[in-house]
Amino acid sequence: MKNIHRFLLIFFFIASVSPAFASDDEHDGNAHQTTHEQEKFEPGNFILGHIADAYEWHVFSTGDFHFTAPLPVIVYSKYSGLHVFMSSKFHHGHESYQRFEIAKTGDYKGKIVETVAGKQIRPLDVSMTKNVVAMLTSMFILLWVFISVAKSYKQRKGQAPKGMQSLVEPIILFVRDEIAKPAIGEKKFEKFMPYLLTIFFFIWLNNLMGIVPLLPGGANVTGNITITLVLALFTFIITSINGNKAYWVHMVNTPGVPWWLKFPIPLMPIVEIMGLFTKPFVLMVRLFANIAAGHMIIMAFVSLIFIFGQVNLSLGLGASVISVLFMIFMTLLELLVALIQAYVFTLLSALYFGMATEEHH
Amino acid sequence: MGLVTPELGTFIWMFLAFAIVLFILKKFAWKPILDALKERETSISDALRSADRAKEEMAELKADNEKILQEARKEREAMFVEAKDMSSKIVNEAKQKAIQEADKVIETARRNIEGEKTAALSEIKTLVASLSVEIAEKVLRQQFADDQKQKDYFKKLMDEVKLN
Numbered sequence: 001m002k003n004i005h006r007f008l009l010i011f012f013f014i015a016s017v018s019p020a021f022a023s024d025d026e027h028d029g030n031a032h033q034t035t036h037e038q039e040k041f042e043p044g045n046f047i048l049g050h051i052a053d054a055y056e057w058h059v060f061s062t063g064d065f066h067f068t069a070p071l072p073v074i075v076y077s078k079y080s081g082l083h084v085f086m087s088s089k090f091h092h093g094h095e096s097y098q099r100f101e102i103a104k105t106g107d108y109k110g111k112i113v114e115t116v117a118g119k120q121i122r123p124l125d126v127s128m129t130k131n132v133v134a135m136l137t138s139m140f141i142l143l144w145v146f147i148s149v150a151k152s153y154k155q156r157k158g159q160a161p162k163g164m165q166s167l168v169e170p171i172i173l174f175v176r177d178e179i180a181k182p183a184i185g186e187k188k189f190e191k192f193m194p195y196l197l198t199i200f201f202f203i204w205l206n207n208l209m210g211i212v213p214l215l216p217g218g219a220n221v222t223g224n225i226t227i228t229l230v231l232a233l234f235t236f237i238i239t240s241i242n243g244n245k246a247y248w249v250h251m252v253n254t255p256g257v258p259w260w261l262k263f264p265i266p267l268m269p270i271v272e273i274m275g276l277f278t279k280p281f282v283l284m285v286r287l288f289a290n291i292a293a294g295h296m297i298i299m300a301f302v303s304l305i306f307i308f309g310q311v312n313l314s315l316g317l318g319a320s321v322i323s324v325l326f327m328i329f330m331t332l333l334e335l336l337v338a339l340i341q342a343y344v345f346t347l348l349s350a351l352y353f354g355m356a357t358e359e360h361h
Numbered sequence: 362m363g364l365v366t367p368e369l370g371t372f373i374w375m376f377l378a379f380a381i382v383l384f385i386l387k388k389f390a391w392k393p394i395l396d397a398l399k400e401r402e403t404s405i406s407d408a409l410r411s412a413d414r415a416k417e418e419m420a421e422l423k424a425d426n427e428k429i430l431q432e433a434r435k436e437r438e439a440m441f442v443e444a445k446d447m448s449s450k451i452v453n454e455a456k457q458k459a460i461q462e463a464d465k466v467i468e469t470a471r472r473n474i475e476g477e478k479t480a481a482l483s484e485i486k487t488l489v490a491s492l493s494v495e496i497a498e499k500v501l502r503q504q505f506a507d508d509q510k511q512k513d514y515f516k517k518l519m520d521e522v523k524l525n
Contacts, residue, residue, distance in 0.1 A: 052364060053371065074370075111368075126370040135375060139382045146390035153397035158404055172394060193395055194387035202379070225364070226371040230379055292364065 041310055043303035050299050051220050051292055052110060054130045055087040055102065059215060066092055069215070071133055075100060077114050077123040087127070134219030135227060138205050146201070175200050175346060183350035184357065192353045195238060199231055200346040207291060207338030211331055222341070223291035225284065232284035235349040236277075243356040250360070251276065283348055290341050294334045301327045 057069035070088035077083065080099065089097035093104070096115075103113045103120060112127065113120040128136075145164065152165050161169045180189040180196055206227075209217035221227055251272040253262065261268045301323040309316025505511050 048364065053368065124369070126373055128374070129371065132371055132374040136378055139378050143382060143385060143390075146386055146394070150390040150393040153394050157397065158401055169398070172398070176395070176398075190395070194391040195383065197391055198379075198383050198386050202382075224371065226367040227375050229367050230372060230375040233376075234379065234383075288365075 041303075041306045043300065043307060046303055046306075047296055047299040051223065051295050053220075053224060054110075055090065055112065055127060056092065057130050057133065057215065057219075068092065071128050071130065073100075073112065073127040075112055075114070075123040075125050075127065077121075079114065079116050079121075130219050131221050131224050131227065134209065134216070134221050135206070137216050138202065138209055138221065141205060142198075142201055171201075172197060179343070179347050179350050183347060184354040188353075188357050189350075191242075192238070192350065195234070196346050196350055199234070199349060200342050203231070203287065203345055204338060204342035207341060208335070210291060210295065211334050211338065220292065220295050222287055223293075223295055225288045228284040228288040231287070231345065232280035235283060235352060236280040238349075239279075239352045239356045240276075242353060244359075246358065246360040247356045279348075279352055283345060287341055287345055290337055294330070294337055298327055298330050298334070301330065 055073060056071055059067040059069065061067065068088075070086040073083070073085055073087050073089075075083050083098065083100065085097065089095075090100075090102055093102040095101070099114050099116070100112050100123075101115070103109050103111055106120065108120060108122050111122060112125050114123050115121075145168070149164050149168055152162070156162065156165075160166075175197055176189070176193060179200075180193055183189075184192055203222055206221040210220055210222060212218060252269050254268045254272060257268050304323045305316055305320045308319035504514070
């Protein structure tokens, strides 16, 4: 069973990387030998290009050779139906395929658009983008790690933990004893443990994978607003489903507040109901902003090298020493932020669950 | 703006993947792991509790031993005291008996002495009486050899009687 997991992972990576060589060979063959102009370096585009989601997984480029892993594009158009093809068909965004292309300007910049009657229309785009693939990879890692750990718990019943078990057990105990128990209470925390453990390990793993610049990592999964939106949405749904009567009554008729704050203008209920939505909203923004900002700062230091290098080669070399030092510092800081943000998201979710299930006497 | 605008495609993938992974992990990973941890914790606390209980029992046993020892010591002491009492009692009794015996002996001796004394005294009395009679006879014989003197004496005796 363990071997099957491993095999699938390896197969997945090989399958996704190998077409890159083919497409790039093809690519070198025809167009780009002729005009190789020195493009002006734009740090804004450079940084955003690395932070934002992409239809292909760019690893590195030397000159015109782009080492990228193409990813499957899945689009459904009202006009032309379902299309499934590899993103290598776009030749890194330079060419269009059928009627689809990656928009270079406009509202849908960087997204796949369909040109219908001279207009660019956004189709339903469920492509497996870089973030989706990275997210799925992390999910497979989570499944593999924790199912195998669970198995060793069954095999070595009542014995001291060993190997992977002893790596994850203190973290599981930390989530249980330091997050769930104090935030939710001794009686009800068990129900929420699976969710809290899942988000904690998912966020932490993806934060860490985001710092690693090599293929399974390097994507900005937890710095993607859609991912954090889903996580916050889950917290919101679980909070609302488990909210007891006291929780909802508290929201509509807040106790201990002067009556004129509730009638005739229901000020407190409005504030409370807004709070219902701002809580998950803040969860979403906090994780997204922290991780995206960390990536941006690291990329900004990389950009500095190129900016100085454009002025003068030796200046660029000098700047690179300082930049690399700062990048090392930032990466270490990100290592810490990765854990802190996972902790904060989990702790706040647990606190919301605690509030929703609290018994009022 | 692209950075802060949620994407529907990513949303669908993430929502489905997360929901499925959450379900699978809950069923096949978190439940067995948390159960195992809980079970281990309870078994550890049980073991600690039983160790405590054994310790208590040990202490109790020790206390019991001590108590038994104490009792034995007390009993021994009591036995000593009793033996001492008994011996002194026996000695006392013997002394008492000896005294009584001695008293009895002395009493008999005194009584014997008394008897001897009275016998001796009565013998002396009889002897004295017979001797005095003899002496008186001898005196009278000597006095009454002269008639005059006989008459005077009688006269004197007669006067005495009259006076009485």
